[in-house]
Amino acid sequence: MKIAQLITTRRWFESYVGGFADESGKLVPLMRVKKEHSLRVETNVASIARSLHWEDARIRLADAVGLLHDVGRFGQFRDYGTYYDGDSIDHGDAGAETLAGAFPWGDVDAPVRGIILDAVRHHNKKTLPSDLAPGSQPFARIVRDGDKLDVYQLVQGYVREGRIADLLPRIRADGPLSPALCDEVRANGAASYASVRSLVDFLLVQLTWALDLNYSPSFDMLRERGYVEWIEGRLPRDGETRSLLKDLEERIRRRRTSLPE
Ligand SMILES: [Fe+2]
Structure with a gap:
């Protein structure tokens, strides 16, 4: 992606999102959360791409995605x-x-357009389709x-401020860890939201996300930011949970070492 195209992308995003503001130019708080999330994901993605030493044009494309x-x-929240x-x-x-209908594609060529649409879609x-175009895969x-x-960071912020219910209205902030969820994690190292009832359930599911990270710099960011330790510090400390976490940590370590540098 060219520099001018990334600039156009940022301008378009700003004006598209601005279209959801009220007469005073304000977004409702939960839309503002998504706008700020998008900006932080942009930063995260560009930083991972730079750590991977991608070419500049690919870093810009990753940034845009x-x-x-x-x-x-x-539109989802509005409707x-x-x-x-x-x-x-x-x-x-x-x-x-x-994006297909409203983005100013201009001189963005067809392969780049395909990558953006694939990565967003x-x-x-839950998983990437096996027939996803090879060119789109790294960006997705x-x-x-x-x-x-960023969702690790977002959840952490809401929990610290004591208002996780604003972000996750359907879970109980103080409920116990669900045994069914623990069994699921123990068996597959993954868990479905269907079993999530409480904040600690959600945090355990978040921990399993680390097994889905795709690039080693992402693991470095996870570690540097202390997300794993923070989550573990909020989970119960009984023997069973501890052994589950040890097992999960080992799986995360294996996933990290299985990825190319
Ligand atoms: Fe999303």
Whole structure:
């Protein structure tokens, strides 16, 4: 992606999101959260791409994809009042459709356009489809990493401020760790949101996200920012949970070492 195209992308994002503001130019708080999240994911993704020594044009493209990945969130919230995809629309698909119709593509060539649309469409899917175009794969992977890294930060901020219910209205802030969820994690190192009832359940699921990170700099960011330790510090300290966490840490370590530098 050219420098001018990245500049156009940033301008377009600003004005597209601005279109959801009220007469006084303000976004409702939960939309502002998504705008700020998008900007931080942009930074995360560009930083991972730089650590990987990608070429400048690819760093810019990764940056743009990071910024645009959640563009479907704004219409979703306006139309459905929720960020739960299951109750509304798939916001990755919606984002790709929005971009296909509304983004100023100008001189962006077809392969780059395809990469942006693929990465946005698939950033939120459980797994990437095996037939995803090879050229799109690194961008879909890097945006998934940058996105997860920011959600760790976002959740941590809300918990610290004592207002996690604003972000995750359906979970109990003080409920116990669900045995079914622990069994699921123990068996597959993964867990579905269906079993999440409490904040500690959600944090355990977040911990399993580390097993889905795709690039070694993402693990470095995870460690530098202390997310794993922070989550572990909030989980129960009984023997069973501890052994589950030890097992999970070992899986994360193996995943990290299996990735190319
Ligand atoms: Fe998203």
